[in-house]
Amino acid sequence: MVTIRDIAKRAGVSVSTASRALNNHPKISQKTRDKIQALADEMGYMPNYNAKNLTNGVSNAIGVVFPPGELSPASNPFYVDILMGINEELRARNGVLSVAIANTMAELTANVESLISQGLIRYFVLLYSKSNDPVIKLLRAQKVNYVVIGDPNADDECYVNNDNQLAGQKAGEYLIHKFETKRTLFVESDPEQGFERKRRMGFQKAMAAAEVPTEVLKLPKQSEFRLDQAVAQFLTTRSTIEGIVTTDDALGLMIYQLLWRQLNRDVPLISFNRNRSNNFLMGESVRFVELYPQSMGAAAVRVLFDPQKRSEMIPFTIER
Template identity: 30%
Template sequence: MAVTIKDVAKMANVAPSTVSRVIANHPRISDKTKKRVREAMEHLGYHPNFIARSLANQSTRVIGLVMPGSAGVFFQNPFFPTVLQGLSEGADEKQYALQLTTGKTDEEIYEGVVQMVQGGRVDGVVLLYSKVEDKLMMYLKERAFPFVMVGKPFKFVEEITHVDNDNFRATKEAAEHMLDLGHERIAFIGGDLNLVVTIERLLGYEKALREAGHPLRDDYIIHEEFLREGGREAVNELMTLKEPPTALIVADDLMALGVLNTLDDMNIRVPEDISIISFNNVLMAEMSKPPLTSVDINIFDLGYQAAKSLIQKIEDPKEPIKRVIVPHQIIKRCSCTNAPKQQKKNP
């Protein structure tokens, strides 16, 4: 005979409604009562029927995750599996499940999210990106459907809850680190210009150079995909310049790996001939040759805070709009050193 919620209530000496609230992790139930009820559930082998509860509450307890592109590209870059771990832990704490979009194009992803929302498959959505132009974000906003962004919105910043780093400041600090080492010819390898993170980091780079009195050079700014191939293409272009840079700021560790591989093919030494600082501080940054100096943006926490913020919005529609800033720090390794003595002054 199946164990029921009434059996758990009887053993824990509480009302069945209290057991339901403990299952839902209701904040008004004391930790002592929660502990007693959970011990009774474990002793009796009781497992809540979340499907039945969802039907009764008109809630799926599922969060939709929207990727910036196809799943194939998504899992090539270690940023996304790491942010997914944070999302998973944040969702699991409140007993929510995750559902990924599976479209291969922007249009397929859009249609998939519309089906998620209108089909009642999810209670809320996390956008794992922030674009300059994004009709999906506008669709969710216009429907007043609960959603959170990982990244700073390009528009409606005060109207959308988002979790982000201070990317402007982080990149300014990265550029200042190179300037402190005596570098003047500093290039920037960024991602897609339709991504707000790229714009924020580019502005931070430019601000540091202006404050140091160095002119900005258009040929030192290149934008590619956040993939190893993007790094290869960018550094091939930079190192064929008449006056190549002595330092690189690369917006992603995976791109930086492509940069390192290509420089090695060119017999250009890191850091003796050129210094590199990248972003994300994933495992490959530590394991590369040489180990990369990288800006740790606490990717796991970006995901965890996004899940936490979305669930708060789902469970309390009056939850105020907020911006959660996850701290960053530069992890110094072996890919940066003082500028080569033969470095020429900028014209």
């Protein structure tokens, strides 16, 4: 294996000069940097990123922080797709992932603190965005770089997001124009999450503009015993509903199966997110607001490592 010592010997310079040249140190002339880099390429030199980062006191890993919860969010296909995007972008940068998952916010904060102190991680992606978050307070106190996927909670916070309010509005307009709906329902599970609230606000704006009556059904964040029966009872008393929008595909699948299996009704339904491995949520009257989570994950890495970039907005589409 070719080492920096081999390159330094071949170039007739010290090891420290060769190392600085390969790291574009400003005190090394551009001519020398070009010469050393050309030799490194010719000799097939492969840098040891782990050793380099440990020398600098930093791990070449990104800490990915999942929202806390009793039911592991790591199994959510939306988060899996985000991870795939993060990992793909990291490979080009010779980086790796380190994950923080916990049931409670206190455990999650301790997990992140351990990654900073023991793993020497200085870059984090939060797969959620909530105000007064103790994890964010910790990251700020430690002067650690981070980006949230969702709405920023401060003017100086880096973030990646969709325009959720516009997406909710367009989903509502689609129901009205495509299916000519006269009465609608919006189903959400966690309005504390800013993206759900904004999707609802956009949807309600579209309904108000078209003077179409609508209701909002707020379900628990986690599955409860006989929840589907309770929802089925609710839908039974709303037989005039002609269009439904759900904030994610898990809710969409539950609503769709209830309508199809128990109520024998075909109601146009638009779901945010799309789990492409799920073939049960499909039909002529089913549509998806595609948010492109892999693109969101890749964008989060770009925002983290580009000091000139503070945010990226990922476009959405509505498709079958």
